Amino acid sequence: EPEVTQTPSHQVTQMGQEVILRCVPISNHLYFYWYRQILGQKVEFLVSFYNNEISEKSEIFDDQFSVERPDGSNFTLKIRSTKLEDSAMYFCATMGLVGGSHSYNEQFFGPGTRLTVL
Amino acid sequence: QKEVEQDPGPLSVPEGAIVSLNCTYSNSAFQYFMWYRQYSRKGPELLMYTYSSGNKEDGRFTAQVDKSSKYISLFIRDSQPSDSATYLCAVSGGNKLVFGAGTILRVKS
Numbered sequence: 001e002p003e004v005t006q007t008p009s010h011q012v013t014q015m016g017q018e019v020i021l022r023c024v025p026i027s028n029h030l031y032f033y034w035y036r037q038i039l040g041q042k043v044e045f046l047v048s049f050y051n052n053e054i055s056e057k058s059e060i061f062d063d064q065f066s067v068e069r070p071d072g073s074n075f076t077l078k079i080r081s082t083k084l085e086d087s088a089m090y091f092c093a094t095m096g097l098v099g100g101s102h103s104y105n106e107q108f109f110g111p112g113t114r115l116t117v118l
Numbered sequence: 119q120k121e122v123e124q125d126p127g128p129l130s131v132p133e134g135a136i137v138s139l140n141c142t143y144s145n146s147a148f149q150y151f152m153w154y155r156q157y158s159r160k161g162p163e164l165l166m167y168t169y170s171s172g173n174k175e176d177g178r179f180t181a182q183v184d185k186s187s188k189y190i191s192l193f194i195r196d197s198q199p200s201d202s203a204t205y206l207c208a209v210s211g212g213n214k215l216v217f218g219a220g221t222i223l224r225v226k227s
Binding site for chain 1: 219
């Protein structure tokens with residue numbers, strides 16, 4: 001069964017460093033998302049991406065964050081200058097047009113990247 | 119008012135019990151309702167998806183949506199120790215998902 005994959009599974013970085021988190025979406029999916037989950041807290045939306053552009057972003061997704069789909073397969077999240085409070089699990093999710101329009105909102109999540117900022 | 123409210127539990131039940139998990143939401147524009155299961159330090163796994171009001175059944179799982187009261191439920195019949203996990207409700211107006219805090223479920227053998 002197709003699944004979303006993410007690399008690395010765990011990233012440790014120093015405050016102020018840049019990190020890039022990678023996601024390989026399910027192959028026929030068209031909508032891509034990043035969410036994060038700080039330990040013990042709820043899953044929070046960061047950004048959605050469709051047709052090679054951001055379709056929606058949250059207040060968390062400030063100028064330090066960026067997303068791109070550089071080669072038509074990978075979907076990346078870059079944090080330019082990490083802060084301690086960026087430590088969290090980052091989940092990629094993807095969605096495709098499956099069957100009728102009523103089912104198009106099913107988002108499938110990857111296993112996550114645990115980011116630790118020291 | 120939070121967009122989605124969910125009792126974090128933990129909810130502890132004996133094996134074989136019927137489990138009822140619930141969420142309320144505030145925005146009547148939400149039309150898509152999902153339940154995810156999450157094991158510790160893993161990604162959310164989609165369990166049930168419902169569009170608009172009504173019931174949906176899949177094996178031991180039944181999802182119920184009542185848009186008039188902005189209330190969504192997940193029922194698990196014949197619960198098993200392997201059902202022990204955190205259950206997340208999520209709602210959407212068509213793009214981003216808004217999650218509840220998650221309910222920790224423990225099924226004791």
